[in-house]
Amino acid sequence: MRLLTFAPSHFSEKARWALDRAGLVYQEERHTPLLHRLVLRRVGGGKSVPVLVLPGRVLKDSPEILHFADEHLPPDRKLYPDEPELRKLVEDYEQRVGKEVGLSVPRWAYFYLLSRRDLMLRLFLPEVGPVQARLFRWLFPAIGWLMRKGLGINAEATRRMEARISAHLDQAAALLDGDRQYLFGDRFTAADLSLAALTAPLISVPGYGGTLAPFEEMPAEARPVLEKWRRHPVAAYAERIYRQHRRS
Ligand SMILES: N[C@@H](CCC(=O)N[C@@H](CS)C(=O)NCC(=O)O)C(=O)O
Numbered sequence: 001m002r003l004l005t006f007a008p009s010h011f012s013e014k015a016r017w018a019l020d021r022a023g024l025v026y027q028e029e030r031h032t033p034l035l036h037r038l039v040l041r042r043v044g045g046g047k048s049v050p051v052l053v054l055p056g057r058v059l060k061d062s063p064e065i066l067h068f069a070d071e072h073l074p075p076d077r078k079l080y081p082d083e084p085e086l087r088k089l090v091e092d093y094e095q096r097v098g099k100e101v102g103l104s105v106p107r108w109a110y111f112y113l114l115s116r117r118d119l120m121l122r123l124f125l126p127e128v129g130p131v132q133a134r135l136f137r138w139l140f141p142a143i144g145w146l147m148r149k150g151l152g153i154n155a156e157a158t159r160r161m162e163a164r165i166s167a168h169l170d171q172a173a174a175l176l177d178g179d180r181q182y183l184f185g186d187r188f189t190a191a192d193l194s195l196a197a198l199t200a201p202l203i204s205v206p207g208y209g210g211t212l213a214p215f216e217e218m219p220a221e222a223r224p225v226l227e228k229w230r231r232h233p234v235a236a237y238a239e240r241i242y243r244q245h246r247r248s
């Protein structure tokens with residue numbers, strides 16, 4: 001099994017976490033933005049990572065990979081509950097947190113990171129093959145420009161992304177209100193894994209399986225927002241979920 005990822009990608013971390021939880025053996029292959037499209041086309045993937053390449057089958061997004069991992073988990077460790085109503089809540093939440101937090105985090109962060117070539121290289125190049133690493137380095141000005149264009153990155157969009165992430169964190173905190181341990185039901189599920197993995201880069205959670213941008217190196221304008229997210233109740237929850245469930 002090959003898991004195609006980007007080193008800092010939080011969606012890739014979701015997949016890595018689920019495969020690790022199921023004790024599945026896989027080879028992680030790290031790629032870089034835009035250059036990854038050529039590789040994904042070759043294996044029959046979509047446009048984004050993570051992609052899991054299995055003999056005769058390709059899983060093209062993180063929920064699909066989590067469902068696959070779930071098939072290999074014993075009943076008491078499953079990520080998706082058997083009860084149909086609870087299962088639907090978990091599956092719907094996974095989609096929603098993917099849209100509201102997952103897709104917003106890179107658009108928020110790239111506004112600050114794309115002008116920092118050194119930091120972008122440190123985030124994306126660990127464990128990338130030498131040819132792709134060299135190309136990414138050389139082509140970085142063009143790749144950065146295309147990413148900015150393609151994702152519509154500008155100050156206004158960044159403010160919208162910040163508001164969208166903050167609103168989601170407040171809703172998640174409301175779901176956890178009253179000292180609940182988990183988002184739905186009384187067990188760890190794909191909903192908890194998704195919220196913890198997708199918020200982890202914002203709060204630099206210990207145990208994160210990918211690369212993280214060090215807080216001290218983020219531009220001064222980004223730090224008050226990061227500090228606000230680090231003080232949010234969801235940050236303490238994500239750290240606990242990582243401590244209790246990431247390597248167990
Ligand atoms: N719905 C997808 C979203 C994955 C996603 O947006 N991945 C980002 C990296 S974190 C990506 O590959 N972006 C590059 C692109 O779309 O070209 C999933 O859950 O796997």
